[in-house]
């Protein structure tokens with residue numbers, strides 16, 4: 790179970806993104822929604838990812854597919870580079886999300902578009918500008934890239 794919220798807020802998961810994922814409260818900005826969706830990827834909660842994906846942009850996606858795709862990577866760290874509100878119903882978040890696969894650290898860079906649907910912030914779609922980040926092999930005794938302070942072998946490996 791995650792203690793510190795993986796979104797990088799410095800708060801506990803239970804008082805941060807978990808409250809959004811569990812439906813206790815709603816995101817009040819695109820960035821908050823984006824952060825909670827990152828955590829939902831981390832814990833492979835496909836139904837939250839589905840519910841927060843704008844119905845007009847969801848296509849044929851299913852919650853099951855989202856759970857499966859989330860499980861394929863070990864999401865470990867989020868960096869929000871820039872978030873912008875374009876109006877009270879549209880906004881973007883530019884972020885870097887780091888994940889681990891087979892002992893290597895990778896970076897997923899995305900400009901995400903959000904809009905409100907029935908008064909709730911929803912994810913529309915992403916653009917992928919590319920990143921100069923080179924996949925990095927992680928040593929077992931190295932400090933884990935998730936910033937837990939633990940060694941990689943006893944953390945996100």
Ligand SMILES: [Zn+2]
Pocket residue numbers: 794795796797798802805806807824825828
């Ligand atoms: Zn959080």
Ligand SMILES: [Zn+2]
Pocket residue numbers: 865933934935936937941944945946
């Ligand atoms: Zn870790």
